[in-house]
Structures are given as structure tokens and as C-alpha cells.
Amino acid sequence: MSRQLFPPSVNYLARWILFLIFSGITTATVIFYYGYRSDWWQGQQMAPDQPILFSHHHHVTELKIDCRFCHSTVDQSSFAGMPATSTCLTCHSGVFTDSPMLAAAVQSEQTGTPLKWNRVYDLADYVYFDHSVHVSNGIGCTSCHGDIGNQRLTRKAQQTYMSWCLDCHRDPAQYIREPKDIYSPSAPARSNLTENRKVELLHQFRIGGQHLTDCTTCHR
Template sequence: MQLFRPGANTIALLIMAAIGAAPVLAVGVSYGVMRSPYITDQNITRNQPVPFSHEHHVSGLGLDCRYCHTSVEKARFAGIPPTETCMTCHSQIWTNAEMLAPVRESLANDKPISWQRVHRLPAYVYFDHSVHVAKGVGCTTCHGDVGQMRLMRQAAPLTMQWCLDCHRAPEPYLRPHEAVFDPKWQPPPNQAEIGPKLAASYHINTGHLTDCTVCHR
């Protein structure tokens, strides 16, 4: 008496293959989700109380990054400009613009504007802007072409792997000090030759840049 159909063996093999593939597929899907903008927030813009345009202020007016982000060269945080910085210009121009009403209210009420943070790192990650600037890492290397952003967005994934790729081989991204704040800087054709020289002049030791304690303190 035949207990199984002729195709039962094939079905059994397919079931066993599916059971073996399921964990691999689950890991792959999980890895893909963790690297997706759904988790990293890459290229996502946030609603802000004032639609500040880096495109207008950086590319249009030519403002230096340090005009607003005053602590970027000497502190961990680049700093958010106080309302007084905005009103340096806007007390003279666009004084009645509706979109700037929150700025005027902030000054009148002596209450900071509640900007939404765009670049967010986990609390267990230590990052110091001043160190990166001092070592020749430019603003646009991490923040992208801000001069073309009407609304600020996170251009890079900011994942651990992304950071480690640069810490292991920073030479392609290093600039002379005078170019760190240049929003239009592009690596020259001979960057492969210049990069190692800059790394040496900045005393960058990649042998320790991937130590856990560099970013997790």
C-alpha cells in the first residue's frame, strides 16, 4: 500500500530547503531594513518652524558655515545660531515676511526657535566636530552639498559602517585647511597623491581610529 504520492519527496525537499533558507532570508531582510532610510533617516527632510534654505544663504549669499555654526572649530557641537544672528540681517531686509514671523517672535519673547534636529546620532556615539575640522574633513563630506539644499536633509546614512569606512581610509576625503569650509570643494585629480600627505601632516593614525573607545566612551 502506497502511503505517499510520487511527488511527496520533491515537496519534502522543498520544505527542508525553505526551512534552511528562512533564517538567511530573515537576516538579509533585517540587514536591508537597518540600512534603509526608514531607519537611517537618510535624505528625509523635516518640518521646521522656519523654512531655512541653505541653498539661498550658502550658494546665493555666500555665507560661511562658521557665520551660523560658530562653535564648529572649537567644540563637539557645531552650534545652532541664536535668533540674534538671524536678525542681524532680517532686522533690515524681509522685515515683514510672513515666513519669518517665528524669528521675530523668538526675538521679541526671548525664546529660542525650536528647530528639529536633522543629523541625529545615538546617545552612545561620541562625535566631535572640532576634531574632524582640524584634521581636514570638510563640512560637505558628511553633510552633503548643502549649497543645493532648499531644506536641510541628512545626505549620508551615518551608520557605523559608513563612519568606519572613513576611519580606515580617510585619505580620499581630506582637504587642506583653507578648503574645509568651501561648499564647492571637489577632490582634485591627484587626490590619491595628496591625501596621504595631508594625513601625515595632520598626524592621523588610522591604526587607532577603529578602536571602540574612539566613538564609544
């Protein structure tokens, strides 16, 4: 007479083990997915430490300094450009010269060592982004950088997922703006123009076509 090697209760135990394994994998996947897309993981709304406590609110909104005074290549090259120390000291050679906040700039000028600013937006190496193409074609600063004119410390306003970029590339009209408002720190991130004006600006800037969503547009 043959005997069972395992009692029937083992079947229930095996089912529970498989259920717990499946539940654990599912839970871990969900936690990783939402964690990866969270503001904390992506650094959204966080301001990285910088060598100088620079306030866009003070310089851009209160003093009305044009973006291109510091970011001199934003409309000419793929990189917006960071101001040379001499640019900072153009004003600060006579204003707040003894402020501890400017000590790094003074030391940079004296030693000839450039200030090392920490990136707020750091795209992957396989992503090609050109500042000049965007600002020269009706896409303003606040569409990507948020309410930069109110930022006392520069923070990351957007999660730079591919889906976010494609949202604009598929329908650029939702972000198009008047040429005079491209560098405005108070302009809304999305266009508030009439539909007719949006169409006119799309034609003016010659925006459109399948190439906007071609892989090679951003991955070269």
C-alpha cells in the same frame, strides 16, 4: 496487528510545513535587513520639518555666508552649534521682516524662547562625535553633509552606519582636503588631490595611527 497512527502523506505535509516556516523566517530576515538599511528607514535624503524654511543654497552659495557665522562652534567643540535667534535677525531685522516664514524667529526674539530646530543627523547616545576634531584636521563639511550648498531644505546626505565612519578612519586620505576648502559648500565629498598632496596633508594634520580605529575613539 499494529496500525500506523498517521498516514504516509503526513510526512510530506510536515516537510512542507517546515519548508514554509524556514522560508518565512528567511524572507522576513531579508526584508528587515534591507529595510533597515534603506534610505527610507534611515531618513536619508529626507528633510525634517523645521520651524523656519531655511535654505543653505540661498545663504551659503548665493550670499556666500561662511558656515561659521551660524555654526559658530563647529571648529571649537564637539557640537557645531545652532544660531541664536539674534544671529538670524542680525540680517533679517531689515530684510524680509514681514515674511510669514520669519514669524517664528520674530516670536522667538519677542518671547525669549529659543527656536527648536529638528536634528537632521541624530547619532546614538553611545557614539561620540566631535565636529572640531574633523574640521580642524582637513575633513570638510561636504564629506558628511553632502552638497550642502545646493540644499534648499537641509537633508540627511549619509547613512551614519559604523561602517561608513570606519571607511574614513581606515583611509582618511580619501577625504582630506586643503585647509582653504574645508568650509567650501562646493568641494567634492571625496578628495580630488594628488596622492603626493594627500600624504603631505596627512603629515601636516598629523593624521594616522591605530587609534583611529580603536573602539574607544568613538565609544567612550
